[in-house]
Amino acid sequence: MALRRRRRAGPQLTASLTGGAPGLPAPSQLELDRRAFRTRRSRRSTGVALLSTLVFAVVAYLVVTRSPGWPRVQTTFFSLSAARDAFPDILRGLWLNVQVLVIGGLLVLVLGLGIAVLRTLRGPAFAPLRLLATGYVDLFRGMPLIITLYLVGFGLPALRLQGVPNSPFVLGTLAIVLTYSAYVAEVFRAGIESVHPSQRAAARSLGLTHRQTTRIVVLPQAVRNVTPALLNDFVALQKDVGLISVLGAVDAVRAAQIQVGQTFNFTPYVVAGLLFVLLAVPSARIADGVAARARRRQQTGSVL
Amino acid sequence: MSAVLDVRGVVKSFGENVVLRGVDLSVDEHQVVALIGGSGSGKSTLLRCASLLETVDDGQVLLDGEDVTDPRVDADAVRRRLGVVFQTYNLFPHMTVLDNVVLAPTRVHGRSRSDARDEALALLERIGLADKAGEYPDRLSGGQQQRVAIVRALAVHPRGLLLDEITSALDPELVGEVLRVVREGAAQGMTIVMATHEMGFAKQVADTVCFLDQGVVLESGPPEQVLGDPVEARTRQFLSRIIDAGRL
Numbered sequence: 001m002a003l004r005r006r007r008r009a010g011p012q013l014t015a016s017l018t019g020g021a022p023g024l025p026a027p028s029q030l031e032l033d034r035r036a037f038r039t040r041r042s043r044r045s046t047g048v049a050l051l052s053t054l055v056f057a058v059v060a061y062l063v064v065t066r067s068p069g070w071p072r073v074q075t076t077f078f079s080l081s082a083a084r085d086a087f088p089d090i091l092r093g094l095w096l097n098v099q100v101l102v103i104g105g106l107l108v109l110v111l112g113l114g115i116a117v118l119r120t121l122r123g124p125a126f127a128p129l130r131l132l133a134t135g136y137v138d139l140f141r142g143m144p145l146i147i148t149l150y151l152v153g154f155g156l157p158a159l160r161l162q163g164v165p166n167s168p169f170v171l172g173t174l175a176i177v178l179t180y181s182a183y184v185a186e187v188f189r190a191g192i193e194s195v196h197p198s199q200r201a202a203a204r205s206l207g208l209t210h211r212q213t214t215r216i217v218v219l220p221q222a223v224r225n226v227t228p229a230l231l232n233d234f235v236a237l238q239k240d241v242g243l244i245s246v247l248g249a250v251d252a253v254r255a256a257q258i259q260v261g262q263t264f265n266f267t268p269y270v271v272a273g274l275l276f277v278l279l280a281v282p283s284a285r286i287a288d289g290v291a292a293r294a295r296r297r298q299q300t301g302s303v304l
Numbered sequence: 305m306s307a308v309l310d311v312r313g314v315v316k317s318f319g320e321n322v323v324l325r326g327v328d329l330s331v332d333e334h335q336v337v338a339l340i341g342g343s344g345s346g347k348s349t350l351l352r353c354a355s356l357l358e359t360v361d362d363g364q365v366l367l368d369g370e371d372v373t374d375p376r377v378d379a380d381a382v383r384r385r386l387g388v389v390f391q392t393y394n395l396f397p398h399m400t401v402l403d404n405v406v407l408a409p410t411r412v413h414g415r416s417r418s419d420a421r422d423e424a425l426a427l428l429e430r431i432g433l434a435d436k437a438g439e440y441p442d443r444l445s446g447g448q449q450q451r452v453a454i455v456r457a458l459a460v461h462p463r464g465l466l467l468d469e470i471t472s473a474l475d476p477e478l479v480g481e482v483l484r485v486v487r488e489g490a491a492q493g494m495t496i497v498m499a500t501h502e503m504g505f506a507k508q509v510a511d512t513v514c515f516l517d518q519g520v521v522l523e524s525g526p527p528e529q530v531l532g533d534p535v536e537a538r539t540r541q542f543l544s545r546i547i548d549a550g551r552l
């Protein structure tokens with residue numbers, strides 16, 4: 001029988017400098033060594049990663065800059081002066097993209113959630129609504145965005161109906177919302193269906209109505225489950241807002257196009273492209289963070 | 305006697321909440337140790353630390369004398385040597401009972417499928433579930449699922465078995481059949497650490513009972529002593545509450 005009962009000796013220090021919780025003695029030498037080793041190991045792997053990235057970058061740089069066509073490519077695509085000239089116009093255009101993104105994104109969320117809920121309604125009374133929602137999703141998810149843009153952007157104004165705006169900004173946003181809400185509705189629906197039926201049963205057994213159950217119990221869990229997927233769609237939306245340029249809206253892409261048309265230098269496209277990338281990076285990192293947090297949440301909990 | 309599992313001064317906190325403040329516990333080969341203690345006293349946390357599902361903040365866990373809390377140690381290799389059964393059964397729902405049991409022996413330990421299958425069937429036979437081998441877990445009762453989970457852990461011939469309140473999600477009638485499987489394992493010389501609220505069972509099966517309180521093993525010893533005639537006032541208090549609840 002080798003069971004011991006031993007309180008750890010040593011002074012009871014309050015919160016140690018190394019980030020311990022209050023009331024604990026300072027970490028032992030063993031623990032300090034372990035921490036030092038972990039730090040060293042993570043430094044080493046960071047170093048290896050940095051080095052391999054650097055090597056790759058240098059090799060790629062050398063291959064590209066030594067290619068026979070490089071001097072031509074450099075002046076037509078990477079001309080600093082052309083970039084400087086085009087930058088202010090493109091940035092102004094990008095502001096339009098951002099507006100479409102924000103307004104469109106919000107509309108997509110609301111519409112997508114509504115359609116998803118319609119599609120999950122059960123019972124014959126809701127059959128027409130369900131059918132309508134299914135048809136909507138089939139239509140706009142299958143239709144290439146560019147064609148939806150043309151149909152909405154040029155077809156709607158051609159009807160010359162009273163009150164139909166003909167600003168390419170509004171029409172472009174509308175087309176994007178149609179397409180993306182169909183996608184997002186499917187994401188939401190997958191989320192709703194991923195909530196275990198026992199959750200609904202538990203809520204109904206507490207006396208909540210179908211509607212209350214959906215709103216208070218099912219939807220919050222569904223939204224939580226699909227947030228990473230939604231953020232991914234948001235990143236896709238960020239670059240697709242550039243497509244409103246086909247309707248003539250002077251956004252970043254259109255502004256670049258105008259410059260290219262004047263100078264026959266393609267650098268403005270590169271500038272616009274890089275600006276879109278910069279716009280997407282923060283959302284991509286947020287998406288990563290949200291996904292990581294969701295993973296951690298699932299892993300913790302005191303059930304072993 | 306050499307200790308299979310030796311926990312030395314393990315400290316673990318979650319943020320400000322210090323759950324373990326220096327736990328010592330040593331489990332010899334063929335020994336059954338029962339961990340008791342109030343809800344939130346850190347029983348699960350201790351078992352998670354021992355199976356390397358949590359990183360300790362200080363102290364050591366030795367498995368067969370090897371310090372497994374050393375970051376140089378391959379945690380997967382360590383976990384292969386321990387069997388763990390969770391409170392919720394965690395059988396894989398997309399596999400049959402048999403596939404659940406032979407998964408680790410074939411995929412992790414590289415045993416031949418027919419070999420692993422024969423042993424799995426023999427194990428299932430022993431717990432009276434041989435006829436359920438081809439069934440999917442969601443068509444089994446809770447007690448049956450939990451017995452399969454124990455067999456799944458046993459199928460890799462672990463050095464020790466960690467059981468975390470394996471009966472607390474079960475009907476009283478089903479508790480008996482699960483505990484019978486544990487008792488059999490103990491009789492055959494398995495080394496077992498179990499967190500449990502079943503004091504009666506701890507009394508029957510355990511060689512040692514440890515009372516975990518405020519982050520330390522406050523009292524430990526043979527079940528008759530710890531459960532029957534505890535030294536510490538807090539142990540007495542804990543037990544009297546359990547007696548009041550009619551669980552001893």
Ligand SMILES: Nc1ncnc2c1ncn2[C@@H]1O[C@H](COP(=O)(O)OP(=O)(O)OP(=O)(O)O)[C@@H](O)[C@H]1O
Nearest residue numbers: 300301302318323342343344345346347348349350
């Ligand atoms: N992943 C975690 N993150 C934060 N706190 C945690 C985590 N896991 C456990 N805790 C906390 O640690 C303490 C001990 O939890 P633990 O699950 O070990 O208790 P327990 O003795 O197993 O209780 P029970 O008998 O109810 O199962 C609790 O206060 C709990 O809130």
Ligand SMILES: [Mg+2]
Nearest residue numbers: 302347348469
């Ligand atoms: Mg527990």
